[in-house]
Amino acid sequence: MMNVMYFAWVRERIGVPQEQIDTQAATVAELVQELTAREERYAAAFADVSALRVALDQELSEFDAPLAGVREVAFFPPMTGG
């Protein structure tokens, strides 16, 4: 089980801020494929992953990064702080 979090418009499209997901995905990209296949709202959120960022256990990461040992995955658009 993995804690998956969504922020900003990714959260709004998917409709929840976070959820527990039971997955065998080996990489972030595989997890995205799995979610996209699940329901239209995921497909809408992940339509263009180049517009998204991903953090693994609260560290910025890449879509080809492995998920082994990861407890928390977060998807969000580029940050706009400051």
Place this chain on the structure above:
Amino acid sequence: MMNVMYFAWVRERIGVPQEQIDTQAATVAELVQELTAREERYAAAFADVSALRVALDQELSEFDAPLAGVREVAFFPPMTGG
């Protein structure tokens, strides 16, 4: 008659903050020569004019600038504000 002002260590070497000087000097450089010839304290202050700056009527200027129409000349080391 011209109002001549001195600041920082130029003032300390010459011993007065300002004085009225009756001069026919055509340029700043000529005024410096005239003062240098006058007394040792002026010679000490103007020994190295490359270490000095000059303002004419409160505007930074050059040593070869003409003095025609100028009412106030100020000599000082490079500024160290901020």
Place this chain on the structure above:
Amino acid sequence: MLIRVQSEVFDAGAELNAFAQGRHDVGAVVSFTGVVRDTQGDLQEMQIEHYPGMTEAAISAITQDAVTRWDLADALVIHRFGALKPGVPIMMVATAAAHRVAAFEAADFLMDYLKSRAPFWKKEIAADHATWVAAKDADEDALKRW
């Protein structure tokens, strides 16, 4: 090093004074305050979302980096989240160093990194629309300066 992520209003002037006071080894203090700007004159509020936990970790790492790189005497980062009205401070950064170049560069660096690497997202709420602020290419490019 002081880092605060909070929904409460803060007083930038009071923070600057508290940060700067009583330092005899410091010649230069630079502050940056980011303010909610009402570009079109129709902004009702700016909503700032963040990622609790990651936010503090990311800001700490960026700030520690700045302190080391510019040999800062100290650094401060305060960033708000929640709903903010036009004209109020969103965040502030302050740096203290022996000389002005280090204080300026470190504050500039902190702002560039916080803007694109700290997990905050801004949404503008106006009478007739609600829009997520888009990241600018210029902000990502700014990181290459450092």
Place this chain on the structure above:
Amino acid sequence: MLIRVQSEVFDAGAELNAFAQGRHDVGAVVSFTGVVRDTQGDLQEMQIEHYPGMTEAAISAITQDAVTRWDLADALVIHRFGALKPGVPIMMVATAAAHRVAAFEAADFLMDYLKSRAPFWKKEIAADHATWVAAKDADEDALKRW
């Protein structure tokens, strides 16, 4: 545009707040505060001499230049003269702009120019010596950036 040359102490935080407040067109406020630094631990006071009249004119010209060049919403310069104790503010600069790059650059520019073009001179008074602070080549070189 607010320019003050004074012997009195000033409160940098209060000045920053007064400068920044009530502006809905401003997204970025940068401040610089220059503080009397006691490098060797023996400084009794810093004496700051200036050229009344020329000081205000030079600061006004430099500040007006910055406001025009970076399209600032506003700019502030306060500079003290007289005898100052270690740890107290000598001067401050603040800039307000729509975006952070303009606010940072304009404040940086103002500091470079005030340092080498505003008629102030600093003398350090310690127990056993009194020394005029020498201008640095680096400060003159810094002007070439702009």
